[in-house]
Amino acid sequence: MSSTVLVVATRNPGKMREYRELLADWPVELISLDDAGVSGDVDETGDTFLANARLKASEYARLSNLPTISDDSGLEVHALGGDPGVYSARYGGDACRSDGDRVALLLNNLAGVLWDRRIARFRCVTAIAAPGGAVIGTAVGSVAGMIQFEPEGEHGFGYDPVFYLPSLGQTIAEAPLEIKNRISHRSDAARKARTMLPALLDR
8 A cells, every 4th residue: 555645634733643643553644624724614504523523534635635544532421411522612602712611611610529420431432534534434432531620731632631530540631642542532432543544555
């Protein structure tokens, strides 16, 4: 199989670093949407992670005319009925302008919830599309944990500082990137997406 360029459907430097680590053994050159010269953004109008992942992969592959991998991921908190879910990156709307704002809102909404009820999971759906926009496959990954009472850790982004992993005894934000990339929802989905690579490169 020959090497090819693969667009990662993100402008987020943190997510781009993760993908470069996760897909380091793939025979592809990873570039971001900005690197690909894609200026427009695709509206995430789906009401599921799967719908949004497929939509972004297809549309960004069409806009760039390059194979594209996308994901839609988020945090599902049992005590909040699965919220923030697909709205994780937009939690709180215009009132929350940063990851810190969204984490603060989450903790406020969980005020008074006891430890054993703070069960949560990160879920990720990955989609890969060929140039032109045809989706060739999807993969699902997840990791379970707890939402702790205060943020801890300097690594990662999003809700990582409050997502506690009992198996590690620390938050995802406290774990080095190489550890996070072994156990995260995105790494789980990326490993499964690896099986789609031959179909992508053979096109």
